[in-house]
Amino acid sequence: MSLRVRDEGRRKGMATSSGDDAVMIRLSDVHLKLASAAGEVNILRGLNLNVAPGERVGVAGPSGSGKSTMMMVVAGLERPSSGQVQVAGEDLTALGEDALARFRRARIGIVFQAFHLIPTMTALENVAVPLEFAGREDAFDRAAGSLAAVGLAHRLTHYPGQLSGGEQQRVALARAFAVQPSLLLADEPTGNLDGETGRQVIDLMFDLADRHSSTLMLITHDPALAGRCRRLVRLVDGRILGD
Ligand SMILES: Nc1ncnc2c1ncn2[C@@H]1O[C@H](COP(=O)(O)OP(=O)(O)OP(=O)(O)O)[C@@H](O)[C@H]1O
Numbered sequence: 609m610s611l612r613v614r615d616e617g618r619r620k621g622m623a624t625s626s627g628d629d630a631v632m633i634r635l636s637d638v639h640l641k642l643a644s645a646a647g648e649v650n651i652l653r654g655l656n657l658n659v660a661p662g663e664r665v666g667v668a669g670p671s672g673s674g675k676s677t678m679m680m681v682v683a684g685l686e687r688p689s690s691g692q693v694q695v696a697g698e699d700l701t702a703l704g705e706d707a708l709a710r711f712r713r714a715r716i717g718i719v720f721q722a723f724h725l726i727p728t729m730t731a732l733e734n735v736a737v738p739l740e741f742a743g744r745e746d747a748f749d750r751a752a753g754s755l756a757a758v759g760l761a762h763r764l765t766h767y768p769g770q771l772s773g774g775e776q777q778r779v780a781l782a783r784a785f786a787v788q789p790s791l792l793l794a795d796e797p798t799g800n801l802d803g804e805t806g807r808q809v810i811d812l813m814f815d816l817a818d819r820h821s822s823t824l825m826l827i828t829h830d831p832a833l834a835g836r837c838r839r840l841v842r843l844v845d846g847r848i849l850g851d
């Protein structure tokens with residue numbers, strides 16, 4: 609894969625890399641400050657975290673404590689004000705926008721709380737989009753397979769508005785897993801679902817993660833979901849207080 613070869617070459621030229629295949633996520637003293645109308649806000653205040661490949665980490669903490677922001681930083685969708693973010697041996701803080709986007713597409717699956725499906729596209733098209741961006745010629749076949757894996761083979765041509773909440777969440781999971789990401793990030797994946805549907809989505813997510821040997825980082829208030837993670841990180845006011 610050309611991306612990997614290029615990244616490999618660049619990594620060799622970097623002084624900072626510690627060549628860590630044993631670490632999937634490494635946050636080193638990550639701070640994030642954002643400007644708001646009321647002045648500067650310290651959202652992340654020195655996060656340090658190591659997550660090994662294949663780990664399942666739950667992230668909990670009060671509303672506003674920085675959980676979603678931390679996830680955005682790990683996903684490379686938000687740049688920290690200071691500190692270092694490494695994912696799968698790659699220093700995200702050193703990558704330019706294009707390289708970062710390529711890395712994200714190839715390695716990271718993201719499930720947002722509000723699904724973020726494109727309303728004018730069918731389930732099949734929604735799942736195929738990131739595959740097409742990633743240059744996969746078999747994008748539609750692969751997307752259909754991914755939807756079948758979440759029990760939605762009979763809903764390929766439905767638009768998000770024609771799907772139930774649980775079905776939309778499963779499309780979002782199919783989309784996130786379609787690229788076989790080494791890291792899956794999910795922000796309250798069961799937050800909008802009833803107990804039984806939530807349980808089905810959890811089973812599905814862990815099953816997919818097992819199948820693809822993905823590392824999982826899940827933000828959740830749901831005790832049923834937190835209970836499935838062997839490790840629980842607790843954020844309070846932009847700091848990790850429990851691990
Ligand atoms: N773009 C922004 N500009 C200024 N402040 C922001 C911005 N985005 C988030 N914040 C603030 O950062 C803090 C952390 O937000 P974040 O969304 O990470 O919280 P959270 O832990 O995910 O909360 P919840 O459980 O409610 O989803 C909040 O106080 C929020 O108001």
Ligand SMILES: [Mg+2]
Binds near residue numbers: 675676677795
């Ligand atoms: Mg949040």
